[in-house]
Amino acid sequence: MAGQASKDEEGGRHGPGPAMTLLLTNARILTMDGARTEHERGWLRIEGTTIAALAPGDAPQVAGAEIIDCGGDLVMPGLVNTHCHLAMTLFRGLGEDVDDRLYRYILPLERHFVGPEMVRIGTALAALESIMGGTTSVADMYYFETMVGEVMAASGLRAIVGQTLADFSPPDHADFDEGFARVEELVDRFAGHPLVIPSIAPHAPYSTGRAVMARIADWSADHPHVPVQMHLAESTLEVEWAKNTHAASTVAVTRDAGLLKPGLIAAHCLQLDDADIAMMAEAGVGVATNPRSNGKAGRGIAPIEALRKAGLPAGIGSDGAMSGNTLDLFAQFAPVSMFAKLRAGSRRPLPAVDVITMATIEGARVLGLADKVGSLAVGKQADLIRIDLSAPRLHPIYDIYAMLVFATLPTDIRATMVAGRWLMVDRQVQTLERDKVLADATQLAGQFRAEMARIDERLRQ
Template sequence: MAILANARILTMDPTLTEIEQGWVQVEGDRIIALGAGDPPAGDVQDMGGDLLMPGMVNPHCHMPMTLFRGLGEDVDDRLFRYILPLERALVTAEVVEVGARLAALELIRGGVTTVADMYYFEDRIGAVLDASGLRGVVGQTLANFAAPDHATPDEGFARLDALADTYKNHPRITASAAPHAPYSTGLPTMTRVAEWAAAHGLPVQMHLAETEPELKWAQDTHGCSTVEVADRAGLLTSALIAAHMMYPTEADMDLFAACGAHVAYNPRSNGKAGRGIAPITALRARGVKVGIATDGPMSGNTLDVFSQLAPATMFQKIAGRSRGMLPCVDVIRMATIEGAATLGLADKTGSVEVGKQADLIRISLADPRLHPIYDIYSMLTYATLPSDVRATMVAGKWLMQDRHVTTLDTAKALADALQIAHRFKAKIVEIDLHS
């Protein structure tokens, strides 16, 4: 049992309770009490006036793609020129594990306590999350092309079944199906995914309405929007976490709200790709739950949610031509409790409440950059950096204290990643020579 005392507490509970100076009592993996003023007797840990708040929830990520970070940044066709050839030639289970371990370090250091990942060899990613202590949703990618870990849909579903079996009763890790996107998966496989998810009671992650070519594919192939294709497959349910949602129609957004599907908003990734601004304000006005995500580090470069917060609201202000669009308090909701809701985990994490998992971050308020604090939500949205996160706790266990990650070997993780990067560099030279 531990009592985290002398802290400013941001609960993100339904009434947005704030405690100027208080304490949180943790027993095992849960929060059992909290209050203002002096703490009860016990194992008191002095937080030194720092901020305690829920850990950040990242509802869309490709963790192993840390190894692709910064590659071909200004090349318009980098996906087909570099990324796909590199994946086909070099992405193995070992590479996935090395990239995921580097990502886990970055997530912990950036105050992320829950992450939803979709990539290949997700059993290895689950193992990294397990060892690191993070909470996560691991999504086995399914596609109609030969992927690094499966050549056919049947092989992909076999991997998905094994993933579900492995994490069936895990306290922190949930398996999920992850059809890549409508155009790269196809209606028959998407329908099979919907049936599988319903039978197993597990979530589905998918890129949806992300690109203009995707919209054209849906219209040319099915005579409807890409969201309607997903609906025909039976995927528009409360189990769906749809990444991006850049180009939904008004009817698509109404359909999303009616079905209870969720959205992962990737502001930095979308902005870097030059795709425009997702209609997040319109989606949330309809009651759609939206979390703020990083996307993969190839696309958004960073895996901490703090780096997404200012762009998340700025883009909505630009689109709405108003300073009042997507207020800071809503941004922090989306980064915590609303993000947890997109993953179906709001009953476990996303707020500091009695009975919930002790997924907490400690943020130092010492830097002059953060003061004066008139509005804690504004400070977090516009001024806080991931380096301000002093400690990260998941399920009552400190994964980082005083910026030192205790569950992973930082030096080894970085050395392993740089070794893989040398292989990638050699392949890039080969590609450039033959193009």
């Protein structure tokens, strides 16, 4: 349906750069503001990067404004992907059902191929998918993160780009000193960038260690505007590590290192007890839940209801496409909802409006961006998506949130805007060369396949 139902006459009006004044009229508007205000039919005025006005009814005339009639389409905040490894999109579905694929394929392939060029291509493929999936902000953790920042800047997406630090000799640092140098380079490059926010990303407690976590906490105290991201309480192995090395929970080890602090973006958070949740709430961290990644790995269901009841903001993450296979958040909505209900054994937890809250304003809170994005309100950045509601699959519409959570597909999104700039119009991404990105990715995937064949051959001998 998407694309076919597009309005040709608009094509020419969506320029690649921000218009000075843009009026979106005749839109069904979901603001996701504090009162969850909805307008059955309303309009938005965008000045440069910013929402200057929005209201129900007919738009007032504005001299010289570009006017886009949304024809009853839904306009809502762009989605916030709180956890991703963008470049790993190149590993999507690789060795899917091979039990030891991490050690057999992924780690050898990462050692062999991960460099600025692989990261450039993988991140571009991920940006293409993210924009087409209605994501407007994304938090990334990977290697050669300065390159990730470059690609994200070019794509026009809002991004927190996290340089990973780990002790397993990852592709871009032999030791933590080198890792910190990567972080410094990243911070220098993107300090003050309007869309790309540099970030430091200790991989996980067990792969960083308490001493280095303490060093990162100190560094972070000196760099209060650099977000910290980390995998936390993801696996039983991690729980065992914390117990064996520190006789404590992995959350307690992180707290003792000084890293459990306001603004920490904690991904996964599966293996938690009540004391851990209380510690996290007291520290004021944010949670990024990744249900498809966790579900596919059989790792369990995050206690999202308990975390949110304790006052922790929880956003939704796609994780890398190697783990979750897709990067759009629509694929995560039904799992987020179902997992909460299955965990509780009841239909009651996490109503649809809460899932959409998590994907927008609450996710923005997790990323420290809630003053800028996550809801449609005057003075906020114009990060929004326009959704075609014409598919039979969406009808009847009794409840717009339920429709979004359980029936809407990323292909229903007609247009994606970040900071007043259209990144996609009529399903066509404006900021990246789709064919070139796909060709580069396919070429690299061919090299991966050849290397996998060599690995299999060696293991047969």
